Amino acid sequence: MAKSGEEFIARFLSRAVSPGGLALEYGAGGVDYSRFLPARLVRTDLTADRGRLEVCCDIQALPFRPGLFDLVFGIAVFVYVPDLEGAIAELARVLAPQGRLVMFEYVRMINAYNRHYKKRAGYVHTVGLGRLGRALNSAGLNWRRLDLGPEKGRLAPGFIARRRWLIVEAGRWS
Numbered sequence: 720m721a722k723s724g725e726e727f728i729a730r731f732l733s734r735a736v737s738p739g740g741l742a743l744e745y746g747a748g749g750v751d752y753s754r755f756l757p758a759r760l761v762r763t764d765l766t767a768d769r770g771r772l773e774v775c776c777d778i779q780a781l782p783f784r785p786g787l788f789d790l791v792f793g794i795a796v797f798v799y800v801p802d803l804e805g806a807i808a809e810l811a812r813v814l815a816p817q818g819r820l821v822m823f824e825y826v827r828m829i830n831a832y833n834r835h836y837k838k839r840a841g842y843v844h845t846v847g848l849g850r851l852g853r854a855l856n857s858a859g860l861n862w863r864r865l866d867l868g869p870e871k872g873r874l875a876p877g878f879i880a881r882r883r884w885l886i887v888e889a890g891r892w893s
C-alpha cells in the first residue's frame with residue numbers, strides 16, 4: 720500500500736480513539752498501525768504468519784469479552800469473510816458502548832485484484848454498502864459512510880482510483 724494511503728488511514732484512526740483507550744485490529748496482516756494510535760493496539764489475524772500479532776483468531780469468533788474495545792478496525796478483510804453478518808455481529812459484541820468501528824473495504828476491484836484474491840482464497844467477496852449497512856443495523860449499530868473530503872487529492876492513485884474504497888464508521892451513538 721502506498722505510504723500516503725497508510726497516512727490517510729492512520730489519520731482516521733488516530734481521531735477515532737482517545738488516548739489511553741484500547742483498540743482491536745482484525746485481519747491485521749499488513750501495516751502496523753500501533754505507532755499512529757494514541758491507544759494500545761491488539762493486532763489479530765486468522766493466520767499466524769502475518770507479521771506481529773497479539774492474537775491469532777477468526778473474526779467470526781473473537782476470543783474477547785463483550786464491550787472490551789474503544790476502537791475496532793480492519794482494512795480489506797471482508798473480501799475473505801463468507802459470513803459478513805456473523806462477523807459484523809462479533810465486531811459489535813466486542814465494541815465498548817461508546818466505541819467506534821471503522822471499516823475500510825474494497826467496493827470495486829479491477830480484474831487483476833479479483834484474480835489475485837480468487838487464487839489465494841478460492842473466492843472473493845466485494846462488499847456493498849447495502850448489505851453492510853443492513854448487517855450493521857441488525858447488530859444494533861448506527862453507521863455512516865465517511866467522506867474522503869479534501870484529502871482525496873493527496874492519495875496515491877493506486878490506493879483509491881484502482882481499488883475504490885468504502886469507508887464506514889459505526890457505533891451506538893443516538
Ligand SMILES: C[S@@+](CC[C@H](N)C(=O)[O-])C[C@H]1O[C@@H](n2cnc3c(N)ncnc32)[C@H](O)[C@@H]1O
Pocket residue numbers: 745746747748749750763764765766769776777778779793794795796799800
Ligand atoms: C487483504 S489482507 C489485508 C491485510 C491488512 N489489513 C492490510 O491492509 O494490508 C486480508 C487479511 O484478512 C485476514 N483474514 C482473512 N479471513 C479472516 C478471518 N476469517 N478472520 C480474521 N482475519 C482474516 C487474512 O489473513 C489477511 O491477513
